[in-house]
Amino acid sequence: MKSGAAERNTGGSELQRMATPVAVLIEGVSKWYGTFQVLRDVTLDVRVRERIVVCGPSGSGKSTLIRCINQLETHQKGRIVVNGTELRPGMRGLEEVRRDVGMVFQQFNLFPHLAVIDNCTLALIRARKMARDAAEKIAMENLERVRIPEQARKYPAQLSGGQQQRVAIARALCMKPKIMLFDEPTSALDPEMVKEVLDVMTSLANEGMTMICVTHEMGFAREVADRVVFMDGGEVIEQASPAQFFRHPEHARTKKFLSQLFINSR
Amino acid sequence: MGALVNFDVAFAIRIAPLVLEGVGHTILVALLSFFAATIIGFFWEMLRRSYWLMRPITQFIIDAIRSTPLLVQIYFLFFVLPYYGVTLPALFVGVFGLSIYYSGYISEVFKAGIDAVPVGQSEAAQSLGLNSRDTVVFVIMPQMLRNIAAPLGSYLISILKSTPLLAVIAVPEMQGSAFDVAAETYRYAEPMFVTEVLFLILALIAVALVTGLERHLGLSTPFH
Numbered sequence: 001m002k003s004g005a006a007e008r009n010t011g012g013s014e015l016q017r018m019a020t021p022v023a024v025l026i027e028g029v030s031k032w033y034g035t036f037q038v039l040r041d042v043t044l045d046v047r048v049r050e051r052i053v054v055c056g057p058s059g060s061g062k063s064t065l066i067r068c069i070n071q072l073e074t075h076q077k078g079r080i081v082v083n084g085t086e087l088r089p090g091m092r093g094l095e096e097v098r099r100d101v102g103m104v105f106q107q108f109n110l111f112p113h114l115a116v117i118d119n120c121t122l123a124l125i126r127a128r129k130m131a132r133d134a135a136e137k138i139a140m141e142n143l144e145r146v147r148i149p150e151q152a153r154k155y156p157a158q159l160s161g162g163q164q165q166r167v168a169i170a171r172a173l174c175m176k177p178k179i180m181l182f183d184e185p186t187s188a189l190d191p192e193m194v195k196e197v198l199d200v201m202t203s204l205a206n207e208g209m210t211m212i213c214v215t216h217e218m219g220f221a222r223e224v225a226d227r228v229v230f231m232d233g234g235e236v237i238e239q240a241s242p243a244q245f246f247r248h249p250e251h252a253r254t255k256k257f258l259s260q261l262f263i264n265s266r
Numbered sequence: 267m268g269a270l271v272n273f274d275v276a277f278a279i280r281i282a283p284l285v286l287e288g289v290g291h292t293i294l295v296a297l298l299s300f301f302a303a304t305i306i307g308f309f310w311e312m313l314r315r316s317y318w319l320m321r322p323i324t325q326f327i328i329d330a331i332r333s334t335p336l337l338v339q340i341y342f343l344f345f346v347l348p349y350y351g352v353t354l355p356a357l358f359v360g361v362f363g364l365s366i367y368y369s370g371y372i373s374e375v376f377k378a379g380i381d382a383v384p385v386g387q388s389e390a391a392q393s394l395g396l397n398s399r400d401t402v403v404f405v406i407m408p409q410m411l412r413n414i415a416a417p418l419g420s421y422l423i424s425i426l427k428s429t430p431l432l433a434v435i436a437v438p439e440m441q442g443s444a445f446d447v448a449a450e451t452y453r454y455a456e457p458m459f460v461t462e463v464l465f466l467i468l469a470l471i472a473v474a475l476v477t478g479l480e481r482h483l484g485l486s487t488p489f490h
Contacts, residue, residue: 072389099395109390112489113408122404123394157489168390175394 020047022081023179023210024069029078031064031234038064039075040234046179051211053221053242056231057257062214065231066181069212070101083178099127102172106184108164110156110171116143117152120171128175135174142170146200162193166200173204180204182213218261222246230254278456281447285460288443292468295360295439296426302365303425304418307372311380314373331370337431339363344435360432360439368425372418379414380406415485419476423469430461440464 024046031039038061046052054062067073068080074089081087085097111119120139124130130138143149146166156164165185172180182201186194198220205211205224215221221228221242228245230238230253238245238254249255314324331339340363347354354362383406391401430441444457451457 070393072392095395095397098393101393103390103393105386105390107384107386109384109386111387111390111405111409113412123391123396126400126404127395127397155489171394 017047017050020049022046023048023050023083024212025079025081026065026069027079027081029065029068029075029080031061031068031073031075031077038234039068041078042231042234042236043078044229044236044239046210046212048178048210049208050226051205051209051224052213052227052229053225054212054214054229054231055216055218055221055257056237060231061234062231063183066103066183066212066214069179069181070098070103072103095127099123099175100178101181102175102177102179103181104165104168104172104183104185106187108156108161108168108188110164110168112156115153115155116148116159116167119156119167120174123171124174138174139170142173143167145173146170147196160193161189162196165189165193165197169197169200169204179210179212182211182215184214184216186215186217216261218246230257232257273455273459274453277451277453278460281451281457282460282464284447285440285444285457285464288438288440289464289468291357291437291439292426292429295357295364295429295432295437296422298361299364299368299429300422300425302361303368303372303421306365306369308376310369310373311376314377315380328370328373331366336363336367336428337434339367340431340435356432356435356437359435360429360437364425364428364432368421368428371424372421375414375417375421376410378417379410382413383409411483412485412489415480415483419473419480422476423472426469426472427465430465 022045024044026042026044029039029042030037040061042061042065044052044065054066056062064073068075068087069082071087071089071094075087079086082097083100085093087094087097110116111122114122117136117139120142121130121132121135124135124138125132128135140149140152143152146169148163148166148170151159151163151167156167159167169185185201186197189197194217198217201211201213201220202224213220213225223242225242227239228242229236230245230249230251232253238249238251240250245254246258249258310324310328313320314328315321340359343354343359343363344356387405387409388401391405396405429437429439432439433442433445436442440461444461447457448454
């Protein structure tokens with residue numbers, strides 16, 4: 001874990017960051033639900049191998065933002081470019097873009113009618129047209145990666161929340177995504193299961209995965225993130241390295257949010 | 267009450283085989299109508315979800331089908347259509363009428379069954395890059411099946427119990443056979459009673475089959 005922390009791009013290597021290719025570019029993105037604006041002119045670029053933690057109070061638009069990156073939500077203004085492909089509503093080839101963007105949900109969303117291994121192989125067989133044997137081999141590799149290979153033949157309902165979330169991570173990894181999105185992956189878990197999921201996410205980060213995580217786990221943000229993005233009211237209020245963000249937050253809203261977090265964790 | 271006082275058990279037993287002659291048609295009509303109604307009902311539901319404009323149109327058709335009596339629909343198909351040069355055989359009209367009528371109800375079963383699958387399921391499938399067809403076939407449908415099994419089974423029973431309506435257009439099912447016996451012997455109590463009993467037996471068999479099938483397919487228990 002510590003080696004990963006040492007490797008990461010810190011504030012000092014901004015030049016180095018700019019020299020790295022862009023994985024996700026979000027430029028002036030706005031979105032409305034009816035007359036209610038959920039995203040206000042959001043601009044954010046994520047470089048390859050970068051790990052971003054997005055935080056903010058509930059209703060700040062952070063989930064909506066990462067759901068726009070694989071177009072589970074559509075944006076109405078601005079540009080989103082993922083791995084060099086610009087996303088447009090109703091575009092062709094959206095499936096190909098999504099195959100390179102893994103997503104992990106708060107509620108796991110495992111397929112309850114399929115065994116763990118079949119959860120992992122479904123998209124390989126159907127979307128990647130892979131033979132079952134080859135798909136199962138990849139599935140087992142990824143289940144080992146999240147340290148849960150012995151549960152391959154069980155069904156999701158037979159697993160604990162933490163195990164289910166690790167399966168969900170393995171399922172996403174099977175597609176060999178270039179980017180992983182995490183939408184509050186530990187918020188639905190019992191406290192004693194949070195660590196096993198964060199550990200998996202940390203080792204994923206250490207392997208160099210490009211990650212965008214919406215999470216309230218500030219310990220994870222501090223240890224793993226290259227950059228913390230704070231959102232409120234649909235806007236990006238502040239983004240900074242974890243050290244900067246936690247020690248010297250610039251904006252009043254950030255300070256208020258952080259002070260509330262620390263009250264809650266006491 | 268007079269008929270009940272004069273109820274002749276020996277006569278009832280003697281005419282039972284005559285009423286039973288209709289059982290083949292009863293079962294045939296019920297099964298054909300059930301399968302057709304299920305397919306048409308599924309078609310309505312897919313149409314309703316296909317395109318925003320199809321939603322009100324399909325809903326109107328479904329509501330119209332459900333808002334008029336089945337008996338009137340059957341009369342219409344059998345006695346009015348011939349005026350416009352469309353003459354259909356009674357058996358066909360019977361199956362067609364029952365299928366269309368119940369397809370309206372069964373489409374609602376599919377709607378509820380699909381709506382009950384959490385939206386996160388299709389989001390997960392999409393995020394893995396599955397196309398919409400594969401999402402429906404491999405993620406939504408297997409979970410929907412579990413939701414619709416029980417209500418669909420009860421519609422099979424409903425359809426079975428609606429087949430006597432077809433006696434009015436002379437489909438030779440059990441109720442029609444019972445009417446024939448009554449017309450020849452001037453006795454109603456026994457043939458009607460025999461029909462009741464035979465329907466009860468058929469319905470109980472159908473319930474047992476449906477429940478057995480649900481259990482066999484593991485549809486009646488929650489996920490593992």
